[in-house]
Amino acid sequence: MSVPLSAAVTLGLLFFLSVGLNEQVAEGCKCLQRHPQQVFCESDIVIRVKVIGNVASARPDLVAYSVKVITKYKPSNKKAIWVIYTDKTSCGGYLENGEYLLSGHVVDGVMVFGLCDLVWRWDQLSSVQKRNLNMYQTACICEITSCTGASCLTKNLQRKCLVGVKNSIGLGYEEALRAVCLPGRHGSCRWQK
Template structure:
């Protein structure tokens, strides 16, 4: 199948309409590159979901209870977060409010989220949450060796032309434009790394980049 630029725009429009209807009233957020997700999150863990239950967290102005879903988890590894293990994560009970639906049959996930003042980890559809088996070897390795090296870099998502970077410390994320998928080659196999001259560039490699690397490297 041959994709033209116009068909790409049509597909994007259809996707946006589907998200609005599926999310009912209002969960809206832009996808984040996995590196952005790690850098901007308070907590990043690999965990197994072992159970769930609905809990009440208050009442709305009409007196009806406000509920959340509590997912009980077994933390397998913490990549970023507090010293204490996370035993449960919390999310809105509706996808319209950006609530996340996770399998509770022991499925392992990479979960990014925020840590509230009460010490609880909250997650939404706007965070990067993926089954562990769906991650590429590069993504798994980058969780500990690469992504943090580029947290000072900016990743700008390009969905239509023209699109350009605004400065040298920026990487252009073009997966949607070139592959018509949100998470394509750049999301699966590249990290935006800061170089010795303080500029940033996409890096793909089997080892951590050299301190003064100049160009994209391949395994």
């Protein structure tokens, strides 16, 4: 039995459309490469926690984890956090039992994190990264900006540090991961290792 040409073309178009739509959904969770300091400063909450395990969620669209907070980097208020949440979608994070550095946002009074936040196993952070966490809070007045080509030659940076290139005013991404963009004299910001 042969399929008419118009039906074959329709099936082919449907296949390519479904692949394209699936790719868009999958790409919807891709996160821009950002320096950890940027993520820290843009987050409502940054904590080091011990994940105890999954718990029943009072919110049907979110997965809930029971945690014990070890260190609260941001904010410094005393409000206790016992449960954290993530989306059930592919953009949500997955945690195993153990210690993590997590960042997230307050949504309806609870902490929600996702793949674009800091979701790092504590034992995989370098000693430099752990030390830098204590400096990020005071460094949030600085902005970290990616640059390429001629935009990296800008001299009037004021409160910005460049990342993405290796030159006298900007750092390559790997090198920037070991540095903090801190305010210096005269209100300008600069990389410090």
